[in-house]
Amino acid sequence: MTPQAMLDVAVAEARKGLAEGGIPIGAALFTSDGVLLGSGRNRRVQQDDPSVHAETDAFRAAGRQRDYRSTVMVTTLSPCWYCSGLVRQFNIGAVVIGEATTFHGGHDWLAEHGVAVTVLDDARCVGLMTDFIAAHPELWAEDIGE
Amino acid sequence: MTPQAMLDVAVAEARKGLAEGGIPIGAALFTSDGVLLGSGRNRRVQQDDPSVHAETDAFRAAGRQRDYRSTVMVTTLSPCWYCSGLVRQFNIGAVVIGEATTFHGGHDWLAEHGVAVTVLDDARCVGLMTDFIAAHPELWAEDIGE
Numbered sequence: 567m568t569p570q571a572m573l574d575v576a577v578a579e580a581r582k583g584l585a586e587g588g589i590p591i592g593a594a595l596f597t598s599d600g601v602l603l604g605s606g607r608n609r610r611v612q613q614d615d616p617s618v619h620a621e622t623d624a625f626r627a628a629g630r631q632r633d634y635r636s637t638v639m640v641t642t643l644s645p646c647w648y649c650s651g652l653v654r655q656f657n658i659g660a661v662v663i664g665e666a667t668t669f670h671g672g673h674d675w676l677a678e679h680g681v682a683v684t685v686l687d688d689a690r691c692v693g694l695m696t697d698f699i700a701a702h703p704e705l706w707a708e709d710i711g712e
Numbered sequence: 713m714t715p716q717a718m719l720d721v722a723v724a725e726a727r728k729g730l731a732e733g734g735i736p737i738g739a740a741l742f743t744s745d746g747v748l749l750g751s752g753r754n755r756r757v758q759q760d761d762p763s764v765h766a767e768t769d770a771f772r773a774a775g776r777q778r779d780y781r782s783t784v785m786v787t788t789l790s791p792c793w794y795c796s797g798l799v800r801q802f803n804i805g806a807v808v809i810g811e812a813t814t815f816h817g818g819h820d821w822l823a824e825h826g827v828a829v830t831v832l833d834d835a836r837c838v839g840l841m842t843d844f845i846a847a848h849p850e851l852w853a854e855d856i857g858e
Contacts, residue, residue: 610776616802617772626763630756634857651797651818656762656857672797711780711802 567600569662569684572640575605576664577690579620580642583607589702589709590694593620593641593649595628598659603637604628610709619709621649625656634658642691644671646710654679664691668699669710713746715808715830718786721751722810723836725766726788729753735848735855736840739766739787741774744805749783750774756855765855767795771802780804788837790817792856800825810837814845815856 572594579592586609594605606623610616621641631637634656639645642664645653650672653661660682663673667687677683699706718740725738732755740751752769756762767787777783780802785791788810791799796818799807806828809819813833823829845852 614776615772616776617768617798622763622768626761630760630762630854632854647797647801648794649797651793651795651800652763654797655793708776708778 567596569640569686570688572596572600572638572662573642573664573686573688573691575602576620576640576642577688577694579605579607579624580691580694583609583612583620584694584698586612588612589705590698591620591641591643593624593639595624595658596638596640598636598638603631608709611705616709619646619649621645621652625652638662640664642688643695644669644673644685645676646671650676653681660684662686664688665695667692668695713742715786715832716834718742718746718784718808719788719810719832719834719837721748722766722786722788723834723840725751725753725770726837726840729755729758729766730840730844732758734758735851736844737766737787737789739770739785741770741804742784742786744782744784749777754855757851762855765792765795767791767798771798784808786810788834789841790815790819790831791822792817796822799827806830808832810834811841813838814841 576592580590584590589608604627609618644666722738726736730736737754750773755764790812
């Protein structure tokens, strides 16, 4: 399974979130051979819950796994420190990122600590966040603690 | 409100978690003048959910806050990278830690990035984790991705 094909699952989650009135960030956790373990999306607005970022939602949806070293976290946006910390703590082996243009999170730090990081610069992902930030700057600032 | 008094709330959560058959780590989020915003505990076992660490549970229980700079996260145990990332991303101003002996997480990193970190070396917290790790080493390893 290509990184782009895995990203498609995260993009579908982001679009679902947008349709729900939420922040359009999606994520999915895969095994290294492309089996989907779980997917999710930011649901700060939908669940009125600040702890549900896309990556934490996908991690939860995947259930309890005994070893994450061979898993791949795919996310439409560069992971914030909260989600980067999740990746590092659980030794998730690889991260595929849709874009890091509208927000630059902790992915350089993850790469320094041995995580295989791929940034795709996907136009769909850039478009989703560019439009959302322009329309709802206060929600976006809240979501990243600014 | 003293750090020790705030820690008491987190210890009560940790003990509740232990009584439920869970991993005995508790946390609470306070305003700087001692108002409790939310408290929580690790519920990996109780909810079969790997995403519920004590700090993320307390953060969720506190609901959506517009500014965390003046808040204090109190936790019975040094925060793992996942929970340290939460603190950093949301600019939580201070962290009070029951103990960092049985597990040394990301609190030095937080201090380097301007978070006011206090480690209390609380015997109750050390006892809870020492006993738990001895009784359930596999659960503890799972919880920290080892």
